[in-house]
Amino acid sequence: MARKASSAAVPEYLLIASGLLSLGLSLSACATADRLIPWQRTYGGPEDDWANEIAMLPDGGFIVAGWTESTGAGKEDAWLLRLDCFGTILWERTCGGGEDEKAIAVAVPPGGGFIVAGSTASKGAGKGDVWVLRLDPSGRLLWERTYGGGGDDRAYDVPPLPGGGFLVAGRTESKGTGGNDAWLPRLDSSGNLLWERAFGGGEDDNASAVAALPGGGVMVAGNTESKGTGSWDAWILRLDARGALLWDRTLGNAGFNWINAAAALSGGKILMAGVTFPAGERHMDAWLIRLGDKSELGATPGAAPNGRNTSPPSAARLPPRLRRPAWLNSTKGFS
Ligand SMILES: [Ca+2]
Ligand SMILES: [Ca+2]
Ligand SMILES: [Ca+2]
Secondary structure, three states: OHHHHHHOOOHHHHHHHHHHHOOOHHOOOOOOOOOOOOOOOOOOOOHHHHHHHHEOOOOOOOEEEEEOOOOOOOEEEEEEEEEEOOOEEEEEEEEEOOOEEEEEEEEOOOOOOOEEEEEEEEOOOOOOEEEEEEEOOOOOEEEEEEEOOOOOOEEEOOOEOOOEEEEEEEEEEEOOOOOOOEEEEOOOOOOOOEEEEEEEEEEEEEEEEEEEOOOOOEEEEEEEOOOOOOOOOOEEEEEEOOOOOEEEEEEEOOOEEEEEEEEEOHHEEEEEEEEEEEEEEOOOEEEEEOOOOOHHHOOOOOOOOOOOOOOOHHHHHOOOEEEOOHHHHOOOOOO
16 A cells, blocks of 8 residues: 555656666676676685585575684584675574584575584494585574494585485495495484485495486485496495485596586586596696487497497597696585
């Protein structure tokens, strides 16, 4: 009613124009000069402080997950920074106890707020435990849970899944076959464990990132010393929506091969990133792996009815390697 009263006094086209103008102003508030680096900032105190992952928010701002030794409850604490689109801190929060904590991954679930995964040595079942925290949009803790056993257990990714809840990707020393195994605890939206899967052999194995597929199920980026060639090989696992392994493949050479990021592109396509250390060379190369389309992703290698080779890409199909590893986050998966 108030709107109608005011439109009687002000021409309607002016109201529409003013609405469009304010909408345009709010959208353009984050616009920056067309420069290569519109801004850069540092955050932290006198001790070591680390930003590990960043997620963009609908208002143009960001949430940053990392850890800090400069503030908090002792040693390293998980550290979350809510920034506006210019990098100004809106709020920051540390979580943890007297031992080491890290926030490794952060994501924005459909319901808003934040889901954070990392590790804690201050609580849980012993040594490091996987640690998942659910925060509201203001950074208030809604719930936190630890997962793990007596060994060292770590989380590296925590994507929200289309069906609700989350899938943690990490590694466990408490379960599985030997050494570390890739570990995938499936959580509901309140953090309750729905199921968990561990994959690996007698050596160290891990799951470093997950990309959800449109038809259900996930593609897991992992790394293995138990399979493949030489020391570490990249390890790609295709799981269905219940966590059953449909197929897996290793990619690598006799040197060090490692993937620590997975992005779902449109149409069910997947891009993974990591580093590869060509045998006999003294430097790492950045490494991008583009997986095939949805029809390939769901197929069982070697069992395609039309006889096509549906295997995930071999190293020969990878794009030319970049000689600039610096943009890669080498810590995710190493910590
Ligand atoms: Ca701490
Ligand atoms: Ca543990
Ligand atoms: Ca293992």
